[in-house]
Amino acid sequence: MKYIVLIFLLTGVGFAQSLHSLIDYALKHSTVVKQSKAQMELAAAQREESKAAQFGSIDLVGSYTHFNLPRTLAPLTPAGILSDPAGVPTTTNLFGTGVTYSVPLFTGFAQTRQVEMDAIATQLSKSKLSLTQEQLIYNVASLYLSILALQDMSTAQQKHVDALRNLKNIIQKEVSLGKKAQIDLLKAENDLYGNISYMEVIKGNIAITRASLASLVGLEHVGEMKPIKVSVKKPNYSVNQLVNEAAQLSKVHIADLNIKKANKGVEKSKSGLYPQVSLNSYYGYNYGENDGSNKYPGDFNSEENWQVGVNAKWTLIDFGKNSAATQKAKIAKMQATFEKEQTLLDLRKSLVEAYEKMKQEYANYQGNLKQYALAKESEKIERVRYKSGVSTINDLLYASSQTQISRAKLIESKYNYQKGKFYMDYLLEKGVRR
Numbered sequence: 001m002k003y004i005v006l007i008f009l010l011t012g013v014g015f016a017q018s019l020h021s022l023i024d025y026a027l028k029h030s031t032v033v034k035q036s037k038a039q040m041e042l043a044a045a046q047r048e049e050s051k052a053a054q055f056g057s058i059d060l061v062g063s064y065t066h067f068n069l070p071r072t073l074a075p076l077t078p079a080g081i082l083s084d085p086a087g088v089p090t091t092t093n094l095f096g097t098g099v100t101y102s103v104p105l106f107t108g109f110a111q112t113r114q115v116e117m118d119a120i121a122t123q124l125s126k127s128k129l130s131l132t133q134e135q136l137i138y139n140v141a142s143l144y145l146s147i148l149a150l151q152d153m154s155t156a157q158q159k160h161v162d163a164l165r166n167l168k169n170i171i172q173k174e175v176s177l178g179k180k181a182q183i184d185l186l187k188a189e190n191d192l193y194g195n196i197s198y199m200e201v202i203k204g205n206i207a208i209t210r211a212s213l214a215s216l217v218g219l220e221h222v223g224e225m226k227p228i229k230v231s232v233k234k235p236n237y238s239v240n241q242l243v244n245e246a247a248q249l250s251k252v253h254i255a256d257l258n259i260k261k262a263n264k265g266v267e268k269s270k271s272g273l274y275p276q277v278s279l280n281s282y283y284g285y286n287y288g289e290n291d292g293s294n295k296y297p298g299d300f301n302s303e304e305n306w307q308v309g310v311n312a313k314w315t316l317i318d319f320g321k322n323s324a325a326t327q328k329a330k331i332a333k334m335q336a337t338f339e340k341e342q343t344l345l346d347l348r349k350s351l352v353e354a355y356e357k358m359k360q361e362y363a364n365y366q367g368n369l370k371q372y373a374l375a376k377e378s379e380k381i382e383r384v385r386y387k388s389g390v391s392t393i394n395d396l397l398y399a400s401s402q403t404q405i406s407r408a409k410l411i412e413s414k415y416n417y418q419k420g421k422f423y424m425d426y427l428l429e430k431g432v433r434r
Contacts, residue, residue, distance in 0.1 A: 002237055012353045017018050017093035017222060017223055017224065017225050017226065017228070018141070018225075018226045019141060019144050019225075019228060022140055022144065022213070022217050022222065023140050023141070023431075025119055025135075025217055025219070026136055026137075026140050026216065026217040026218060027124075027133055027136065027137075028218070029218035029219075030109075030136055030216065030217065030218050031218065032132060032135075032136055033129070033133060033408070035130060036125075036128060036129040036132040036133075037129060037143055038128055039125050039128070039129075040122070040125035040128075040129050042125075043118070043121045043122045043124070043125040044122050046118050047115065047118035047119055047121070047122050048116045048122065049118075050111070050115045050118045051115050051118075052119040053104075053111060054104070054111050054115070055103060056101060056102050056103025056104065056279075057102060057103075058096075058099060058100070058101050058257065059099070059100045059101075059102075060097075060099055061096075061097070061098055061099070061100055061128065061282075061284070062095075062096065062097045062098075063094075063096040063097075064093070064094070064095050064096075065093075065094045065096075066092060066093050066094075067092045067093075067094065067175070068092070069092070070090035070091060070092055070291045070293055070294075071090060071091060071092070071094055071288075072088055072089065072090055072303075073089045073090075073091065073094070073286040073287070073288050073301055073302065073303035074286055074303035074304075074305050076088065076187075080232075086294065087295055087296060088294075088303035089288065089290055089299070089303065090288075090290060090291055090293065090294055091288025091289055091290060091291055091301075092291050093288055093289065094287075094288045095239050095286065095287040096284060096285070096286045096287070096288060096305075097284050097285060097287075098282055098283055098284015098285065098305070098306075099282070099283050099284060100280070100281065100282045101279075101280075101281045101282075102278065102279065102280045102281075103278065103279050104276070104277070104278045105278055105279055105310070106223050106274070106275065106276065106277040107271060107274075107275040107276055108270070108271030108272065108273065108274030108275070108276065109267065109268070109271055109274070110268050110271035111229045112294060113264050113265075113267050113271070116270060117261050117264045117265065120257050120260055120261040120264065122262065123257055124254060124257050124258070126259070127250040127253050127254045127257065128254065130250045130429070131250050131251060131254070133431070134250075134429050134431045135426070136216070137426070137431035138422055138425075138426035138431060139215060139216055139424065140213065140216060140335070141419075141422045141431075142419055142422060142423075143209055143211065143212055143213040143216065144225065144228075145228070145418055145422070146209050146227060146415070147206060147209050147210060147213065148204055148225060148227060148228060148415060149411055149412060149414075149415035150202055150206045150209060151206060151225075152411045152415075153202055153408055153411050153412075154199070154202045154203060154206065155241065156404070156407045156411065157195065157198065157199050157202055157404070157408075158199065160195055160400070160403075160407075161192065161196055161199055162196050163400065164188065164191055164192040164195055164400070165192055167188055167192075167286075167396075168185065168188040168189055168192050171184050171185050171188050172185055173310070181394075183393075184392075184393040187393050187394065188393060188397070190232070191397045191400075191401070195404075196311075199254075201374060218356070228368075228418065230414050230415065230417070230418045232362060232365050232414060232417050233362075235355060235358040235362060235420075237351075237355050237424070239348070239351050239352055239355055242351050242428065243344070243348050243351065244349065246344065246347055249347070249428070249429050250429055251343055251347065251429075252340070252343060252344065253345075255336070255339055255340035255343045255344075256340065258336040258339060258340070259333065259336040259337055259340060261336070262329065262332045262333035262335075262336040263333055265329040265332055265333070266326065266329040266330055266333055268329070269322070269325045269326040269328070269329040270322075270326055272315060272318065272321070272322035272325070273322060274314075275312055275313065275314035276312070276313045276314070277310065277311070277312045277313075278306070278310070278311050279308070279309070279310050280308075280309050280310075280311060281306075281307065281309070282305070282306060282307050282308075283305075283306040284304075284305055285302050285303065285304055285305065286302065286303045286304070286305055287300065287301070287302045288300070288301060289301075292392040335415075347427070350427050351424075351427055352429055354420060354423050354424045355424070357420050357423075358417065358420040358421065358424065361413055361416045361417040361418075361420050362417060364409070364413040364416070365410065365413040365414055365417055368406060368409045368410040369410060371409070371410075372403070372406040372407055372409075372410050372423045374401070374406075375402045375403040375406040376403050376406075378399050378402065378403075379396075379399040379400050379402070379403045381398075381399075382395050382396045382398075382399035383396060383399075396403050410427055
């Protein structure tokens with residue numbers, strides 16, 4: 001039953017889809033989010049790989065070597081050879097099988113720093129996933145509002161077309177009675193057909209925007225949509241306060257992590273100044289058939305062979321290679337620092353821009369509201385004047401078009417204001433926490 005209800009909700013069969021339901025679906029099924037999650041899993045896997053490398057590796061090994069001269073199966077001391085020189089196992093075809101264990105004991109802290117860098121990379125991928133989700137939420141909300149705005153404009157345009165069709169019918173009757181000139185009917189029909197054509201343009205834009213939303217969300221199509229209550233109020237934000245609180249934002253956290261990661265890179269680059277120490281061990285058997293020089297030719301023998309060793313290497317002169325690597329890491333740290341500074345500057349600019357656009361759309365809405373009221377009143381007056389024969393059909397059609405233009409601007413400014421609010425929420429990363 002749960003799956004049936006979900007299918008109905010997402011396909012729009014019998015139900016209107018809400019913005020939140022589409023956002024929730026997009027967060028689970030959008031390929032953009034899936035890619036970001038895959039990147040996070042990749043970073044976590046890289047961290048586990050670096051941690052595992054600290055413990056070295058155990059390998060099963062095998063070998064076969066053919067010699068032109070006989071060899072003993074294992075190194076022997078002089079005393080071991082003198083006890084039975086002709087009976088010491090020798091062969092020209094030497095087989096070996098065994099197990100090796102190799103582990104780095106000290107790498108100048110390179111491995112430790114790499115694990116720390118991978119841990120930071122994992123945190124980075126999580127923060128980037130959050131930003132990806134915020135971007136997705138804003139894009140879904142923006143397209144959703146665009147569709148609602150176009151639908152409202154379509155409804156308004158339909159009413160306008162119906163009014164023009166009614167006007168054309170009235171003029172047609174008056175022309176047949178000789179009260180109006182034929183030219184008035186032609187002008188009315190021309191205006192009607194132009195608005196019908198524009199009506200189709202709006203419908204086409206709705207279909208295109210719906211397809212874009214469906215693609216973004218991860219659906220084949222979206223059904224009917226629930227309207228959103230838009231309350232246009234004078235925006236009141238303190239940009240300085242918002243910037244001061246920016247330390248909690250993921251985009252700033254990402255910049256801090258990049259600096260931290262670059263700093264670890266500087267520390268790692270200095271590992272070449274220290275000695276490199278590793279442990280290598282082996283346990284196995286060597287096998288071979290005694291050659292013809294042995295007093296037991298043809299016997300197949302084996303010898304146990306094991307060893308443990310510690311190797312150390314300390315580079316004295318690398319002709320500036322390590323210094324160059326350290327300098328590169330320091331430059332990367334400088335770049336990360338500059339990027340954080342630019343992130344804060346860009347954030348301030350975006351917050352100011354978002355705030356000012358909200359104020360502009362609020363002013364536009366208030367102005368369009370008054371213009372729409374005046375345009376409707378003017379249209380009523382022109383309709384009466386035209387019926388009385390005081391004005392021409394051009395005056396009436398112009399007044400009617402101005403009313404429709406004002407209505408469209410009012411709808412557009414209302415939804416643009418709401419888009420501004422959603423954009424501010426996106427900048428403040430409130431989408432995921434909605």
